[in-house]
Structures are given as structure tokens and as C-alpha cells.
Amino acid sequence: MINFDFSFVKGVGWYPGHMLKATRDIRKQLKLVDVVMILTDARTPVSALNEGLIKITSTKPTLIVLNKADLAEDEKTLDWAEHLKSKYENCDYVITETINRRGLKQITNTARQLIKEDRKKKGATRPLFRPIRLMIAGVPNVGKSSLINALNRKKSARTGPRPGVTRSQQWITLADDMELLDTPGIMPPGNPLVECGLRLGLINAVKQDLIGKSLLVTYLMSQAFKHENYAYLKSLGVAFPVKDYDDILTTIAAKMGYKLPGDEPDIRKTEEFILRSYTDGKFGKMTLDTPPDFQAPGDVKILWPDAKINLDIEDEEN
Numbered sequence: 001m002i003n004f005d006f007s008f009v010k011g012v013g014w015y016p017g018h019m020l021k022a023t024r025d026i027r028k029q030l031k032l033v034d035v036v037m038i039l040t041d042a043r044t045p046v047s048a049l050n051e052g053l054i055k056i057t058s059t060k061p062t063l064i065v066l067n068k069a070d071l072a073e074d075e076k077t078l079d080w081a082e083h084l085k086s087k088y089e090n091c092d093y094v095i096t097e098t099i100n101r102r103g104l105k106q107i108t109n110t111a112r113q114l115i116k117e118d119r120k121k122k123g124a125t126r127p128l129f130r131p132i133r134l135m136i137a138g139v140p141n142v143g144k145s146s147l148i149n150a151l152n153r154k155k156s157a158r159t160g161p162r163p164g165v166t167r168s169q170q171w172i173t174l175a176d177d178m179e180l181l182d183t184p185g186i187m188p189p190g191n192p193l194v195e196c197g198l199r200l201g202l203i204n205a206v207k208q209d210l211i212g213k214s215l216l217v218t219y220l221m222s223q224a225f226k227h228e229n230y231a232y233l234k235s236l237g238v239a240f241p242v243k244d245y246d247d248i249l250t251t252i253a254a255k256m257g258y259k260l261p262g263d264e265p266d267i268r269k270t271e272e273f274i275l276r277s278y279t280d281g282k283f284g285k286m287t288l289d290t291p292p293d294f295q296a297p298g299d300v301k302i303l304w305p306d307a308k309i310n311l312d313i314e315d316e317e318n
């Protein structure tokens, strides 16, 4: 087991002006909607949840959608989903893989059920004679626009693997009796916990350059080793046990042919490739948020960035 220490990293906050405006707009529009659908990333269900949003919208039933479940460990996703459901009032969850169109039907069914229960609680006796209205919110890049497009099929919302693609609110009428209010991705103000921030960087909810790609790659490696997730690294030629952290990058650079003039490995390009591979799901299913807290255990320390890193890894297959 390898343990990593990232305690030297400073907080990584990101709260540009358009997010403040978007938060105010959400408050204003709240009275128009029946259910607030909060998307999170199944790899980081809590780090990417933005609990502040749940508080702001707590007068409405909440549907938590754990999206990108294709990239997370199934059992842990279910554990987290049940945990979140029990934590918040008037709340239910759906697990989705928008990319594979998985879980879409459950969204409409669960939203309708939440509305029914909410109306009953408020003493409403007649059915709702208008389309149901959902607001969709969450931190950047969790898949809000992709989900809307998947539900809509008309592909009206812009998507992209970068945070902050959606900049304003927009109402979208679905063919079904349902209307959706899309909102821009919103981070909580202030600095999240260090590990939480690193996770938000890895999933592209925070701009990776704000945190630093080298640091994110080191963090990704720490997670891959913690999960004993070696398959993709092996496919890139990395031999285990790894003696030196730099070996990982130089091996991958050689494999990919990333060279600088003079045949030096192009580490920057290699780091970008590794992060892109992670975004593309090449590391397989890996849940980053681990209950009960976010602290990595620390009996073996990785010194970064100036010291060489010795990874004392045993690989059972070798």
C-alpha cells in the first residue's frame, strides 16, 4: 500500500463572477420549478456536490444525479447515493451514464414521484395540469448539458470536456410533459479542502491550469496506486514495481514518442496526455471520494515537487 502526502498544497478555490450571478439567478428562478436536479460526478459524489446549492434550493425536492457512473466503482456509487439520500430531506437519487443513455428514464420517473410526494405533503388535492419543471444545477463539467441533450435528443445544449461551457440559464421544453431550466456550473465560494480541490481538478470541474497539471498527474498516480489500478500504466510500458516517480513519466513519454529537441522526454506533453487519458476513461472505474473522510493515509510520504519520489510498490502479478 502506498500513501501520499499532499498537505503542502494550498487551497484551490475558483469562483469567477459569472458563478456569483448564476447563484443569484438560481435563487430568483426557484419559485418557478418543482424539483431541483443536482448533478454530481459519481467518481467524486461529495467533492463535486456543492452542498451550498442544496441549501439554497432546500425549499424544493432535490433529485441528486450521480452521473458518469461508467467511470466509478458500482458498489461505491450505490453506497454514496444511499448516504446522500439519507442525509438530505425531500431527496432521492438516480445513477446515470449519460454517455451510454443509462438511467435517463429513472430521472423522469423519480422526479415525478418527488413532485407527487411534495404536493401531497403541501395538501394539494388536484393533479398538476401543466408540464413539470426541473432545474438542473451542479459544479462545472459534471454533464448537465449532456444530460439535457440525452433527454431532449435535439442536442440544444453545448457540451465540452472543459469547465464553464454553459454561461447562462436557459429553459428547454422537452417533447414529454417536462420543462428544464439549464444553469451554468457553479462552484462553492472559498477554498475547498485540498484533496477535494485536487479531485475537482482531475474531473475538470476546476480549470486544470489553476491547480497545475504536474500536481494533478502526481495526484492521479497516487490514486491509481491506492486503488492498485495498474492496467493502463502497464499498457503504456510502465514496469512494476516502480523505482522512481520520474520513471513513470519518462517511460510513457518514450512510448508515446514525446520528445524535446536533443531527445529529452517532453514531460509537459506527457502530463497532458495522462490527464486527457483520465478524462477519456482510460484508467477504468475508479471512485476518488472514499468514505468516511478525504484524508489520504500518510505513513509513506511522497515529497513533491523538488524531491525524487521513491514508490515502494509491490505488484502481486510480477
Ligand SMILES: Nc1nc2c(ncn2[C@@H]2O[C@H](COP(=O)(O)OP(=O)(O)OP(=O)(O)O)[C@@H](O)[C@H]2O)c(=O)[nH]1
Pocket: 067, 068, 069, 070, 071, 096, 097, 098, 099, 100, 139, 140, 141, 142, 143, 144, 145, 146, 147, 158, 159, 160, 161, 162, 163, 164, 165, 166, 167, 184, 185, 186, 281
Ligand atoms: N464518461 C462519461 N462522460 C460524460 C458523461 N456525461 C457527460 N460526459 C462528458 O463530460 C463532459 C462535460 O459534459 P457537459 O455536459 O458539457 O458538462 P456541464 O456540466 O454541462 O458543463 P458546464 O457547461 O461547464 O457546466 C463532456 O465531454 C461529456 O461528453 C457520462 O455519463 N460518462
